[in-house]
Amino acid sequence: MIKLQNISHSFTGSQNEHIPALKKINLEIKEKEKVVLLGTNGSGKSTLLKILNGLIYPEDGKYFYKSRELNRAALKDREFNKIFRKEVVFLFQHPDTMIFNPTVYDEIAFGLRQLKVNDVDEKVRHWSEKFSIAKYLNTPPFRLSGGEKQKVCLAALLCLEPEVLLLDEPSANLDPRTTGWLIDFLQELPLTIITATHNLHLARDLGEKTLVLSEHHEMFYQGDLKAFLDNKEKLIAANLLHVNRH
Amino acid sequence: MKDKLFLLFYAAAVIVVTSYHNIMFLAGFLVVMFVLSGAQFLLLFRKAFFAVVFFNSIISVSYLTVSLIQGHPWAQYIVLINLRVFLLTFMGFFIINRVNLFKALSFSSTMTFILVLAGSQILTFKKIYDDFAFALKSRVIKRAQTKDLHNYISSMICFFLNKSVNNSREVTQAMRSRGFFGD
Structure with a gap:
């Protein structure tokens, strides 16, 4: 479903220096696979998710989505862009950046209205009930707590019935109870899910496959998640585990 | 030391540009800055242009309207203010690109x-x-x-x-x- 070939990307710093973000990344993700993207802060996890969502284009390498190369030209094709934006959705780390409608109802209905879906009202009510946010439908979303905003964003994305869900540190703003709820919810979703996190405790419950980025922005490991999490030496080498001196 | 000197040059240039009102002098200064910017000229020009265009357009149109209603001359002031703001902005981007402010202000x-x-x-x-x-x-x-x-x-x-x-x-x-x- 998703294939990356030799993807490299870098950013320009304030002094015009090149700051590498990803180096020669190769990966393949099958339909309905649940993948956990691990790596330390600054290893390139968010950049990789943005490339997968077609928000930035890699400097080098190729990205194939359902066998079609995804590049600037492909996303300029309006019909393909519409399909891609409906099928591949992205939950940003800070839900505030995704919220801009006057009410929770409008926030959830935003994508449905763009798609000119007939039963917008029915779908909004269904998803708001599923996320227990129906009582807030007339409330401005910015008045909600971090966890509730996260639920509004998820409802707004999932009501489009996407095929791929990209999540960037989804538990960063959540309390333990909401985090537990989110993990249960994600486990039951029949979608391809790619979750970026550096939280090893959560990682185990978020998928069956892992992609691990090194501090040098290279692919350090890809394969079975549980095997990786049980391998202390690999965790230390990837700088995901620290052994205390005492 | 290079960073401190650049910052000192910038501070002095800001004082000169804001206190000297001769259009030809400011235009000449801008040309010198264009030449100094070298290969980055287009990038800096574009950045400076987009940074000032909204604010300067509002100021210029407002001043022009009031001047036309009151029958005052307007051309020199509008050229002067736009030239000065653009020059200061261009200089700002030019210096930010070359100076490590942490080193320059380390004193x-x-x-x-x-x-x-x-x-x-x-x-x-x-x-x-x-x-x-x-x-x-x-x-x-x-x-x-x-x-x-x-x-x-x-x-x-x-x-x-x-x-x-x-x-x-x-x-x-x-x-x-x-x-x-x-x-």
Whole structure:
């Protein structure tokens, strides 16, 4: 479903220096696979998710989505862009950046209205009930707590019935109870899910496959998640585990 | 040392450019800056142009309207103000591209401290601003309607205003906690 070939990307710093973000990344993700993207802060996890969502284009390498190369030209094709934006959705780390409608109802209905879906009202009510946010439908979303905003964003994305869900540190703003709820919810979703996190405790419950980025922005490991999490030496080498001196 | 000299040159140039009112002199200064910018000329020109075009257009049109109603001459003032603002902005981008401000201000711990605070705020805000833009791009399936763009811009402005107030409060509390205010 998703294939990356030799993807490299870098950013320009304030002094015009090149700051590498990803180096020669190769990966393949099958339909309905649940993948956990691990790596330390600054290893390139968010950049990789943005490339997968077609928000930035890699400097080098190729990205194939359902066998079609995804590049600037492909996303300029309006019909393909519409399909891609409906099928591949992205939950940003800070839900505030995704919220801009006057009410929770409008926030959830935003994508449905763009798609000119007939039963917008029915779908909004269904998803708001599923996320227990129906009582807030007339409330401005910015008045909600971090966890509730996260639920509004998820409802707004999932009501489009996407095929791929990209999540960037989804538990960063959540309390333990909401985090537990989110993990249960994600486990039951029949979608391809790619979750970026550096939280090893959560990682185990978020998928069956892992992609691990090194501090040098290279692919350090890809394969079975549980095997990786049980391998202390690999965790230390990837700088995901620290052994205390005492 | 190079960074300190560049910053000193910049400070002196700002004083000269803001206190000297000869259009030919300012135009000549701008040409010199263009030449000095070398290969980065187009990049800096574009940045400076887009940074001033909105604000300067409003000022120029307002001044022109009032001058025409009152029958006052307007051409010299409009050329002067636009030239000066563009030159100062171009110089600002030129110097930012060449000077490591941390090295340039290393002679004063207070200045370095203020720079760190300002820098961290700018970086945080820039990252969030980029995420706002990416989130809109990601969620827009068809072209966004004007109403959606109004909602998006107003929500972003509200977010940044709230965040600025909250951040300022937190930074002040953190500084007080670490004994910065001596109370």
